[in-house]
Amino acid sequence: MRITVVAALAVAVPLLAACTENTRGDADSGDERTVAVTSTDDGCELSAVEAPSGTLTFDVTNDGSQVTEFYLLDEDGLRIVGEVENIGPQLSRELVVNAPAGTYLTACKPGMKGDGIRADFTVTESGDEPSISADEQELVDAALANYQAYVQDQSDQLLTKTQEFVELYKNGDDDAARALYPVARTHWERIETVAESFGDLDPKMDAREADLEEGQKWTGWHLIEKDLWPQEAVDYTPLTDKERATYADDLLTNTEILDSRVQKLTYTVDQIANGSRGLLEEVALGKVTGEEEIWSHTDLWDFQANVDGARVGFEGVKPIVEQSDPELAETLDARFAELQELLDAQRTDDGFVYYDELTPEQVQELSNAVNALSEPLSRLTAAVLS
Numbered sequence: 001m002r003i004t005v006v007a008a009l010a011v012a013v014p015l016l017a018a019c020t021e022n023t024r025g026d027a028d029s030g031d032e033r034t035v036a037v038t039s040t041d042d043g044c045e046l047s048a049v050e051a052p053s054g055t056l057t058f059d060v061t062n063d064g065s066q067v068t069e070f071y072l073l074d075e076d077g078l079r080i081v082g083e084v085e086n087i088g089p090q091l092s093r094e095l096v097v098n099a100p101a102g103t104y105l106t107a108c109k110p111g112m113k114g115d116g117i118r119a120d121f122t123v124t125e126s127g128d129e130p131s132i133s134a135d136e137q138e139l140v141d142a143a144l145a146n147y148q149a150y151v152q153d154q155s156d157q158l159l160t161k162t163q164e165f166v167e168l169y170k171n172g173d174d175d176a177a178r179a180l181y182p183v184a185r186t187h188w189e190r191i192e193t194v195a196e197s198f199g200d201l202d203p204k205m206d207a208r209e210a211d212l213e214e215g216q217k218w219t220g221w222h223l224i225e226k227d228l229w230p231q232e233a234v235d236y237t238p239l240t241d242k243e244r245a246t247y248a249d250d251l252l253t254n255t256e257i258l259d260s261r262v263q264k265l266t267y268t269v270d271q272i273a274n275g276s277r278g279l280l281e282e283v284a285l286g287k288v289t290g291e292e293e294i295w296s297h298t299d300l301w302d303f304q305a306n307v308d309g310a311r312v313g314f315e316g317v318k319p320i321v322e323q324s325d326p327e328l329a330e331t332l333d334a335r336f337a338e339l340q341e342l343l344d345a346q347r348t349d350d351g352f353v354y355y356d357e358l359t360p361e362q363v364q365e366l367s368n369a370v371n372a373l374s375e376p377l378s379r380l381t382a383a384v385l386s
Contacts, residue, residue, distance in 0.1 A: 033057060037108070039087070040064040044108030044117040051099075052126035055270075055385050058095040058106075062087045066111040072097060072121070073105040078199040082274065085112070086285055096381050098270045101125040113213055136320075140269055143316045147272050148265070150312055151191050155262040158187035162255045166248040169224060172241070178228050182293075182301035182351060185221060189305030190312075193278040194265070195258060205254050208292070219250050222295075229295040269317055273381040276313030279306045280370065280377055288367050290355045300352035303366075304343050310377070311336050317384050325383040328376055335373040342369050 034057045036047035041064040060070040072081040082097040107116030161184035168177040205220040230236045286292040287303040321329045
């Protein structure tokens with residue numbers, strides 16, 4: 001069954017990559033729904049600038065010397081429709097999205113910096129309207145309703161915890177603020193791929209210092225994190241009370257904006273599946289390396305939250321996958337359980353051990369479990385769309 005056009009998208013949210021990584025292969029399939037993308041250090045060439053609506057595959061090859069990314073953006077250039085990140089030189093990855101008719105932008109981002117090399121892309125109306133049975137529609141409706149409720153609840157909890165955190169931080173109650181920091185961020189990390197779809201908010205709220213571009217003003221969670229754990233920084237000058245209030249109020253304002261947008265979102269089942277894959281990619285690219293919470297070392301809280309969100313996304317569409325690919329559903333159940341067992345082994349009464357307390361062997365074991373889950377999870381969207 002083909003179910004991706006059910007429940008139209010009211011506001012764009014990320015159709016994050018259902019992706020695979022391999023060495024150079026045949027990028028030109030001759031299929032009008034497959035677009036070959038060649039990214040270089042100074043170019044972004046597409047085999048077509050138009051495709052019919054429905055399930056599209058962007059086969060992205062990096063012919064440059066830097067790691068690159070590829071994005072499909074809404075016509076405003078801000079909202080991310082789909083993305084694949086961390087494509088090394090001479091490697092290829094696929095982005096699979098369900099795109100309705102409309103005007104979009106494509107962007108290659110050599111070096112993963114800046115706005116990228118952008119071009120217009122058009123999706124034309126294909127007129128290929130799928131039909132599904134009442135039983136299939138019931139599965140779809142349940143998945144959409146449950147996921148929407150989950151994201152709305154997590155966003156509401158994020159706002160509540162951020163309000164508490166901001167007050168503690170502004171009042172100088174640093175011990176309590178440090179204790180609440182990873183707890184509040186748990187709600188952000190569980191819906192991180194949804195939050196990241198708002199290209200204007202994510203850099204303001206979650207930018208890491210190491211990832212700042214030239215001239216970019218640093219604000220958000222990680223700036224405050226550094227101020228709460230100054231002993232981890234070299235030659236650090238603490239923020240003044242006025243600066244604390246400014247950055248804390250800014251974080252709260254942006255969280256309020258995020259929540260107001262999230263409460264209005266609706267989803268499609270392929271967005272749920274791609275979001276699940278995207279959250280695990282967040283683990284692989286930041287949490288398992290210990291780079292996300294470089295000052296507080298609370299990476300395992302984030303790690304667990306990303307896994308929570310990925311699992312909820314998978315379980316929402318699992319009844320659909322069990323019909324199209326029952327073996328994949330069974331494999332994903334087992335791989336999620338194996339990764340969760342490793343995370344549970346690092347729990348404490350207050351949450352988790354700090355990431356810098358893990359041994360290299362424990363980090364490697366977690367990394368291996370993430371990789372073992374990533375491969376079958378990369379096939380989730382295809383199973384949903386089949």
